[in-house]
Amino acid sequence: xxxxxxxxxxxxxxxxxxxxxxxxxxxxxxxxxxxxxxxxxxxxxxxxxxxxxxxxxxxxxxxxxxxxxxxxxxxxxxxxxxxxxxxxxxxxxxxxxxxxxxxxxxxxxxxxxxxxxxxxxxxxxxxxxxxxxxxxxxxxxxxxxxx
Numbered sequence: 001x002x003x004x005x006x007x008x009x010x011x012x013x014x015x016x017x018x019x020x021x022x023x024x025x026x027x028x029x030x031x032x033x034x035x036x037x038x039x040x041x042x043x044x045x046x047x048x049x050x051x052x053x054x055x056x057x058x059x060x061x062x063x064x065x066x067x068x069x070x071x072x073x074x075x076x077x078x079x080x081x082x083x084x085x086x087x088x089x090x091x092x093x094x095x096x097x098x099x100x101x102x103x104x105x106x107x108x109x110x111x112x113x114x115x116x117x118x119x120x121x122x123x124x125x126x127x128x129x130x131x132x133x134x135x136x137x138x139x140x141x142x143x144x145x146x147x
Contacts, residue, residue: 029055039063082109088119102135
């Protein structure tokens with residue numbers, strides 16, 4: 001069965017909710033290959049005491065391990081919030097086919113640092129704004145709870 005972008009983004013949001021419950025910045029990511037979710041992840045920076053333990057990087061590592069490959073040229077990455085520059089680099093090197101994200105991150109997203117220049121592999125397609133209100137609301141709720 002083939003699902004749509006909203007279905008997969010909801011799965012990424014479920015991961016983000018897990019991060020929220022674990023007192024992590026609530027960002028979730030999944031990787032889809034041939035309409036099958038092959039990796040799920042959420043931020044685990046606090047748990048691992050590791051600033052690189054972002055959802056996208058954990059998902060990429062998991063997907064590569066699952067496939068026994070270092071590139072993901074036919075995979076789609078769904079992430080709830082615009083990737084940061086570090087994650088954009090990991091996405092570049094993994095050669096993900098498509099990045100689909102929910103909410104923009106004007107403070108820490110890749111576009112703040114790259115302007116109109118894409119930091120992704122030339123063959124990578126970008127789609128943004130999928131379920132952006134729900135993705136942004138979860139982030140706002142998290143940071144509001146910290147004040």
